[in-house]
Every structure is written in C-alpha cells, then in structure tokens.
Amino acid sequence: MTDPVPALPVLALTDARLTLAGNAGPVEILKGISLDIAKGETVGLIGPSGSGKSSLLMLMGGLERATGGKVLALGQDLTTMDEDALARFRRGNMGVVFQSFHLIPTMTALENVALPMELAGKADAFARAEAELASVGLGHRIDHYPAQLSGGEQQRVALARAAAPRPAILLADEPTGNLDGVNGQAIMDMLFGLRDKHGATLVLVTHSPELATRCDRVIRLADGLLAPEALAKAAE
Numbered sequence: 197m198t199d200p201v202p203a204l205p206v207l208a209l210t211d212a213r214l215t216l217a218g219n220a221g222p223v224e225i226l227k228g229i230s231l232d233i234a235k236g237e238t239v240g241l242i243g244p245s246g247s248g249k250s251s252l253l254m255l256m257g258g259l260e261r262a263t264g265g266k267v268l269a270l271g272q273d274l275t276t277m278d279e280d281a282l283a284r285f286r287r288g289n290m291g292v293v294f295q296s297f298h299l300i301p302t303m304t305a306l307e308n309v310a311l312p313m314e315l316a317g318k319a320d321a322f323a324r325a326e327a328e329l330a331s332v333g334l335g336h337r338i339d340h341y342p343a344q345l346s347g348g349e350q351q352r353v354a355l356a357r358a359a360a361p362r363p364a365i366l367l368a369d370e371p372t373g374n375l376d377g378v379n380g381q382a383i384m385d386m387l388f389g390l391r392d393k394h395g396a397t398l399v400l401v402t403h404s405p406e407l408a409t410r411c412d413r414v415i416r417l418a419d420g421l422l423a424p425e426a427l428a429k430a431a432e
Contacts, residue, residue, distance in 0.1 A: 204271055205232035206365060206397045207256055213264030214251055225251045227420040228265065235364075238391060238398040240411035247417040249401040250369050256399060257292055257367050258282040270364060287316050291358030291396070293387070295370040297350045299342040299357075305329060306338040309357045316361065328356040331393075332386050348379030352386065359390040366391060368400035372407065384410070 214226040226248045233239055241249045254260035255267050258274040267274045270289055274282060286292070299308050306325050313321035329338050332352040342350055351371065358366060371387060372380035384407055391398045400407070408414050416423035 203235060205268075206235045206237075206270060207231075207233040207399070208268040209255070209265065210268075211265035212252075212255055212262045212267050214248075214255060214260060215263045225420055226255070226262075229255075229422060230265075231415070231422065233397060233399060235397055236395060237413065238388075238411045239400075240408040240414045241399065241401045241417060242403070242408050242414055243417035243423070248420040249417050252417065253367055253369050253399060253401050256365075257290055258286060259292070287312055287361070289363055290365045290367060291361065291363040293351075293354050293358045293366070293368040293371045295373040297342070297347075297354045297374075299350055299353055301342050304339050304341055305334060305345065305353045305356075308342070308353055309360050312357065313361055318361075324360050325356070328360040329353070331390075332356050346379075348375055348382065351375060351379070351383050355383065355386055355390060359394060359396075362394050363396055366396045366398045368398070370401055370403065372402070372404060380404070 209229050209231045212226060212229045215222050215224050229252060241252060243249050251260060255262050256269065258269070258277065262275050269285070272285060274285070277285065300311070303311065306322065306329065309325035309328055310321040313324060318324065326335070326338055329335055332355055334349060334352050334356070337345065337349060342353070345353065368387060372383050375383060387398070387400070388410060390396070400411070402408055
C-alpha cells in the first residue's frame with residue numbers, strides 16, 4: 197500500500213524578500229521568509245509595528261511583488277504574473293479585508309459587494325451579494341451608501357464583499373483595528389463564521405491577542421524575519 201500523497205500547501209513562500217526604495221536608499225522590509233500554509237488553516241500574523249506583518253500579507257495576495265524568492269498561491273507563482281494576471285487571480289481565488297474598508301463611496305452596499313463578481317462575469321452577482329449582506333446582518337441596509345453606514349457596518353460590507361465570491365483564500369489586515377470593542381468582537385465572530393461557512397484558508401494580521409488565540413497557528417515576525425519560535429514549529 198502506497199503512502200498518500202501530501203496535499204500541496206495553499207500558500208507557499210520560499211525565501212520571499214521585499215525591498216522598497218526609501219529616501220535614504222533601499223529598505224529591506226522582508227528578509228527571507230519561508231512558510232507553508234495548509235488548506236483550511238487559520239494563521240495569525242503578529243509582531244511589533246514595522247515588523248513586516250502587513251507586507252507579508254500583501255505578498256501572499258500579490259498586492260506587493262516580491263523582490264526575491266517565490267510566492268505560490270494554489271500552486272501558481274505570483275512572482276511571475278503581470279498586474280492583469282494578478283488581478284484576475286485574486287478576483288477568482290482571494291478575498292481581502294483591509295483595516296480601512298476600501299468601499300467605493302458612490303456605490304451602495306449591494307453594489308460594492310456585487311462589483312467584483314460582476315467583473316468576474318457572475319450572472320447571479322447581485323443575488324449572491326444580497327445573500328452575503330444578509331448573512332452579516334445588513335439585509336436591511338443594502339441600498340445605503342458607505343457614508344450612511346457606521347464603521348462597523350462598513351467593515352461588515354467589506355467582509356461580505358470578500359466572502360461573496362467564495363474564495364479559497366481569505367486575507368485580513370487588522371480587520372478590527374478601526375473599530376470599538378463591541379464592533380470588533382462582532383467582526384471577529386463574522387470573520388471566523390465566514391471561514392467556517394465557505395471552508396476558506398484564513399490569514400490575518402492582528403495586534404489583538406484575543407483574535408490571535410482563535411487561530412490554528414500564530415506566527416510572529418520581528419524585523420522582517422520569522423521569529424525563532426515560528427522557525428522551530430516549521431521544522432517539527
């Protein structure tokens with residue numbers, strides 16, 4: 197009897213590096229990150245400000261291009277794709293939630309959620325958008341514009357927009373950072389609920405110990421590198 201073939205990781209980084217131009221010269225943001233994330237896993241990225249957490253998340257989503265190494269998502273090498281190919285790949289496979297919502301102010305909640313699916317050619321874009329808004333408690337607010345919504349409601353729209361296309365990968369950058377405790381807790385519950393509902397792999401950046409402890413694995417970054425405990429776990 198042959199051994200089962202291990203499943204490929206959903207996200208695989210090999211010596212991934214990111215160097216950006218600064219006023220005083222090049223700045224090394226990420227200094228060689230090697231990391232695998234399995235299907236269905238929930239991973240929290242933690243560390244002090246400036247440690248590279250958000251930059252690492254952006255590499256995973258193809259929103260920043262690695263200046264060295266490789267970044268694979270669902271077996272596809274993001275480092276070799278041009279911007280159009282990256283946009284198409286994200287649209288079909290990833291949902292991204294930012295701290296600052298990034299809603300289009302001239303579109304209603306329904307239109308904001310439906311837009312990515314419309315661009316992907318989904319015939320049921322508006323029906324799915326309405327259903328996803330209802331699932332985050334905003335079925336009565338679908339015709340409201342972002343300026344008519346509270347911060348917590350705007351983040352719920354952003355969550356619905358990320359989840360509605362049923363992405364294989366959910367990325368969240370400080371999703372509760374702009375919210376008070378009550379709204380932050382509600383968003384946390386919804387984020388993990390959407391993960392469970394759609395079976396997505398979830399990677400999130402957070403400063404919240406409570407949010408981090410809900411993850412399957414917590415990875416600490418320090419000065420653009422994985423902290424020693426993260427490397428030790430990877431070697432087990």
